[in-house]
Amino acid sequence: MDYTVKGKDILVKQADLSLDETLDCGQAFRWTKVEGGYTGHFLNRPLTILDEDPADGVFRFCGVSESELLEVWQSYFDFATDYGELKRRFSEDETLAKACKFAGGIRILRQDSWEALSSFIISQNNNIPRIKGIIGRLCEQFGGYPSAEEMAAATAEGCESLAGLRAGFRAKYLADAAQKVAGGEVDLAQVAKMDADSARTELMKIKGVGPKVADCTMLFGMYKLEAFPKDVWVKRVIAEWYPNGLPECIKGAEGAAQQYLFHYIRSIER
DNA sequence: TTCCAGGCGTATC
DNA sequence: GATACGCATGGA
Numbered sequence: 001m002d003y004t005v006k007g008k009d010i011l012v013k014q015a016d017l018s019l020d021e022t023l024d025c026g027q028a029f030r031w032t033k034v035e036g037g038y039t040g041h042f043l044n045r046p047l048t049i050l051d052e053d054p055a056d057g058v059f060r061f062c063g064v065s066e067s068e069l070l071e072v073w074q075s076y077f078d079f080a081t082d083y084g085e086l087k088r089r090f091s092e093d094e095t096l097a098k099a100c101k102f103a104g105g106i107r108i109l110r111q112d113s114w115e116a117l118s119s120f121i122i123s124q125n126n127n128i129p130r131i132k133g134i135i136g137r138l139c140e141q142f143g144g145y146p147s148a149e150e151m152a153a154a155t156a157e158g159c160e161s162l163a164g165l166r167a168g169f170r171a172k173y174l175a176d177a178a179q180k181v182a183g184g185e186v187d188l189a190q191v192a193k194m195d196a197d198s199a200r201t202e203l204m205k206i207k208g209v210g211p212k213v214a215d216c217t218m219l220f221g222m223y224k225l226e227a228f229p230k231d232v233w234v235k236r237v238i239a240e241w242y243p244n245g246l247p248e249c250i251k252g253a254e255g256a257a258q259q260y261l262f263h264y265i266r267s268i269e270r
Numbered sequence: 271t272t273c274c275a276g277g278c279g280t281a282t283c
Numbered sequence: 284g285a286t287a288c289g290c291a292t293g294g295a
Contacts, residue, residue, distance in 0.1 A: 127275040168291025231276035
């Protein structure tokens with residue numbers, strides 16, 4: 001990541017990043033498209049990021065200080081990881097080569113564990129536009145994305161306070177997640193340090209968290225690249241292209257490969 | 271109207 | 284352990 005301070009903004013030169021492919025590909029739900037880029041939040045910290053020079057891979061981080069860039073956004077966008085190297089590895093496989101070429105600007109965002117957990121609880125048996133709607137109403141109701149403690153307090157007497165979200169049967173799952181995380185029964189900081197199998201088992205103590213939501217939490221909220229969420233689309237990927245198993249070249253970074261494949265099959269089957 | 275969406279809990283075998 | 288079904292909501 002190279003950067004230059006430009007007044008109140010910072011211009012960042014970064015390879016292997018597309019705003020559409022990274023911020024609007026179903027891994028984060030709080031980014032909205034604006035003229036020339038996206039605006040959204042991470043941990044209730046606002047950001048507007050624009051394509052400054054698309055041909056040269058330059059992005060404008062609006063109203064961001066140098067320290068904020070280095071302490072918050074560099075990590076969030078995973079700028080320390082060489083996705084070019086990752087894609088070269090994946091491209092040993094024919095299908096993955098096509099998927100990486102199709103959307104080479106995908107990066108795995110390093111999101112907050114609680115926000116990823118609760119967001120992907122909402123995602124189950126749901127579609128992306130509607131997930132965004134529910135999370136938008138959630139943030140509106142709480143004045144920003146609620147912490148587990150805030151949501152636990154609001155649902156202490158039941159999940160009726162979440163009725164306005166129109167989250168359906170998922171509201172009671174959110175309440176259970178909030179209670180267990182806020183109460184320390186599920187310690188997300190500890191879970192983040194566990195190996196994948198232990199972490200998955202721990203997360204699945206929460207009602208409404210099965211293997212898929214657990215793996216999304218691990219991949220997007222705990223940066224466990226070995227997590228491999230199997231949703232309806234990825235099940236189609238496996239059935240169509242990998243009936244005899246996943247290729248060796250994705251070992252250790254299965255989650256990143258999953259994201260390229262997820263985006264690829266969605267684009268061709270609609 | 272019916273089907274589907276970044277699934278999971280429950281019942282049943 | 285596998286399989287079948289219901290579940291809230293809204294768009295196609």
